[in-house]
Amino acid sequence: MKKGIAEVPGVKCGVGFGGIKKTIHKINRPDTLLIIFDQPSTFAAVFTQNEVKAAPIKVSQQIKGRISGIVANSGNANACTGNKGIQDASTMIQLAQKYSKTKEQFLVASTGVIGEPLPMDRIEKGIKEAAENLGKAKSTLPAEAIMTTDTFPKVAFEEGNGYVIGGIAKGAGMIDPSMATMLSFVATDVQISEKLLKIALQKAVEVSFNAITVDGDMSTNDCVFLVATGKSNVLIDENNFNEFKEKLTNLLRSLAYQIVKDGEGATKVARIKVKNANSKEQARKIARKIALSPLVKTALFGCDPNWGRIIAAAGAAQAGFIEEKAELKIGQYLLFKNGSKTNYNEEEVWKYMKNNEEITIELNLNQGTKEFEYLTCDFSYDYIKINAEYRT
C-alpha cells in the first residue's frame, strides 16, 4: 500500500462526492477533502506569486497561529469570482468546522475551473460526507479527491529518525474552461517551532516545486501546506534540522517529479542539470530557460538531440553564459565543447532519447562550483489537444 498524508500519526482524512467535478475520469472520483489534525497544529504555507489570487488563497493567507484542519475541493477553483468567492471560501471553512465538530482554524484550497461561482450546495454535500468518513480515506484516496486532469494520484512518504513525513499533491493540469493548479498538502509528526518549519518548507520548495515546469504558466491557486502534528516524541532543533529538511526535500521532490511525469500530454521527463556555475542563481536561470523553451520541449518529443536549441536557450537566459567554455551532454553523450559540436553519433543519441522516458541534459558551464537542477517535460500533440480542443 502506498503511503501519503493519511499515514502520518495525528492525521485523519475523509473524502466526499459532492458532484462538483465534471466527469473527466473514467472512474467516479471524490471531489472534496477534509484533513483533520488530532490537536491544533503548527503549519507553514507557500502560496502562488501570481498577482491574481484565487479566493481560497486570499482567505488562507490570513490564517495565523495553529490550525485544526484543511478543507479542499476539486472541480472549481473559486478564482476570479469577486467578493462572493471570498465569502464562499470562508463558508467552506465554517462548514468544515461544523461537520467535523472542530472550532479551531482551517486552511482552505480549491482547484478546477476559473471564473465560475462555487456550487455551495454540492460543496456542503461533499464536506458533510467527508466528515462522516473521517479516518477512512487512506493511501492515495485523499490525493484522488484533489485530482483534475491528473491521470494518477500523487503521494509520497519519508521516514526520519523517529518520525515520518507524508504528503499528497495534484499536478499542473487544465480543466474546462481554464487552467488549474498545483496543490500539495504535507504533514509530519515532529515537534517543531513555526519558525523552523517555515524555513524548512521554503528551502525544500525552492529545489522541488519551484524547480519544475510543465508550460510556464503560473496558476492563481497554487499552494503548499505543511503541518506538524507533534505526535511523535522527536523535537526538531538545530541538531537534527538538516536531516529533517533533507527528508522533506526528498518528499517534495518526489511529488514534484510525479507532477512533471503527469504533465499534460507529456511522454518524457527531462532533468536539466546546470553545473559549475558562478552562482546557484546563474545555474537556476539557465536551467529554467532551457526547461521552458518550446523548441527544446518539442525536440524532446521528437527525440531530437538538438543541442543548438539548448545552447541558444542558455544564451537567451542572459545570465552570463559563455559559449566557448560550456560543455553539453545528453545522457552520457558529449555533444558540444569548445564552442562547436563534437563528433558524436547522432543515431546513438537519438536511440537514447527514444528508449528512455527520463532524459538527462547536463550543461557544464565551467565557470564555478554551483549547480541547479530543473525538471521539465516534452511538448506533444496531446498538450495542444488537451488545451485547445476541449470543446470537441
Added chain:
Amino acid sequence: MKKGIAEVPGVKCGVGFGGIKKTIHKINRPDTLLIIFDQPSTFAAVFTQNEVKAAPIKVSQQIKGRISGIVANSGNANACTGNKGIQDASTMIQLAQKYSKTKEQFLVASTGVIGEPLPMDRIEKGIKEAAENLGKAKSTLPAEAIMTTDTFPKVAFEEGNGYVIGGIAKGAGMIDPSMATMLSFVATDVQISEKLLKIALQKAVEVSFNAITVDGDMSTNDCVFLVATGKSNVLIDENNFNEFKEKLTNLLRSLAYQIVKDGEGATKVARIKVKNANSKEQARKIARKIALSPLVKTALFGCDPNWGRIIAAAGAAQAGFIEEKAELKIGQYLLFKNGSKTNYNEEEVWKYMKNNEEITIELNLNQGTKEFEYLTCDFSYDYIKINAEYRT
C-alpha cells in the same frame, strides 16, 4: 508589383543559387543575397541579445562607419561554429567585395542550420552569381533569398515627404536541425546623421520586432540593418524626424506583422492591447506575458474565449496588475469586469474567434494612461509537427 528594399534609390540587389539550402520549398529559391549601395552609406543596426551570438553577428558588430553593402545567405546560420565560423563570415565579406568590385565595408548575416560549418564553395558560387545579377533582383526576390521555413516573402515600402523606405524580412521559423532567425534589411534614400538613424531604428524596433513573439525563443542570429543611401534631396533633422520615425515604425510593424502571420503552424494573429497602464513598461510586461502564454496560445487555436487564462497570465507578469480594476475584451465583447466575468454570450465570442484570422484582445488596466501592443500567434498541432517531426 510589391515594393521592397530593391525599389529604394541607390540600392541594387542580386541573388544567387549556391545550393546551400536543402529543398524545403517546392519551388527552387535563391539562397544568397547581395545588396549594394551606390555610395558608402550611413547605417544603424540592432542585434540579438542572446549571449550566444552567431559568427556573422560577431563580425557585423565590429563594423563602424559607412558601408557599401550587405551580404547574406540562408540555409546555414554559421552559429556555434567556433573560430572557423568567424573566419568564414569574414571570408563572405571578402568574396562580396571581390565579386562586386567594391573595396568598402560590408555587413554580413546568415540564417539556417545551427552548428554546421558554412559550405564555402557553395557560398562563393552564390555570391559570384548574385554579383553577376546585381540590379536584377527586384520586388520580393531579395526577400526570397533569405527565406527558410517562411511560407511567403516579406516586404514593405513606405513613402515619406520626398523620400522612401523599403525593407525585407524573414520570419522566426525553424529549419533542420535547429532554430532559425529573424533578419530584416531596410534602406531609405534620406540624408541623415548616424546618430538620428540609430535613434529612429531603436524606437521603431521597440514597438515592432521587439513587440512580437512566435514561441519566445530568442535566436543566435537575429539582426536588423537600416541603411540611408542619401540619394534623395531630403535631409532628416529635428523638423522632420518624427515623420521619418513614424514611417519607419509603420514599415517595421508591417514586416513584424507578416512574421507573426507566417509563424510556424500559425492559424491566427492576436493583437494584445494593454491600455491605461501606469507606465509603458507595465503595459509591455503584461502584454508580453499574455502573448507568450502557451495556455493563451492554445486557447486561440481552439477559438476558446478563455478569459481566465488571460487574466491569470496578466497576474503572472508581476507588474502590478489589479484584478478588481481590470476590464477584458475579446473583439468587441466585454468578458471580465469588477473582478469577475460578465454575462457575455460564449457562443458569440467563439464565433468571432472562429471567423476571424486576426483576434483583438484588449486589457484595460484602469490604472493610468500608457499602453503597449504585442502581436502573437496561436500554438497549433503544426507547430509541434514542424518542430518535433522533421525527421519523418
